Amino acid sequence: MSIPTPSDPAAVAVELEKLRGTMETGFARVDGSLALLVQRGDQTDRQLADHESRLDALERARWPLASLAALVATSGLGLTLWQLATR
Template sequence: MTQSPPTESVAVELEKLRGTMETGFARVDGALALLVQRGDQTDRQLADHDQRLDNLERSRWPLPSIAALVAVLGLTLSVWQFAHR
């Protein structure tokens, strides 16, 4: 029959395994923390870009109205000059 390994050797191997697992979990936790940080930065950038786009759209709305007003004014002036000739 085979002999069972001494309990000290099993305890040492389990301790090594535990250390390896703790190291692996610490590395995974660090990687996950980095991913969460990058996700937060991306969310902030998207919110900033959305706010900037809203500001641009809000400041741009009078341009078509002003263009239409200038066109009507030009047409009116042309008709008035043509009528007085």
């Protein structure tokens, strides 16, 4: 089996032009899809940075609670021992 050769060189030029148009359309579609993916990636990066900063703020605000609980427990124990000692 061989590829049939067209008898008219103009037919080859027309077919090549059609192929070129099809390729340009395909590349434009792929380029648009890639631009959309890049935009979504940028949005995801911004969301991750926002979540990271919010999580850091929550972690910084949380650490005094444990220290405060330990201070209250120690004070309660000290007052209890003082009351027992004064009886």
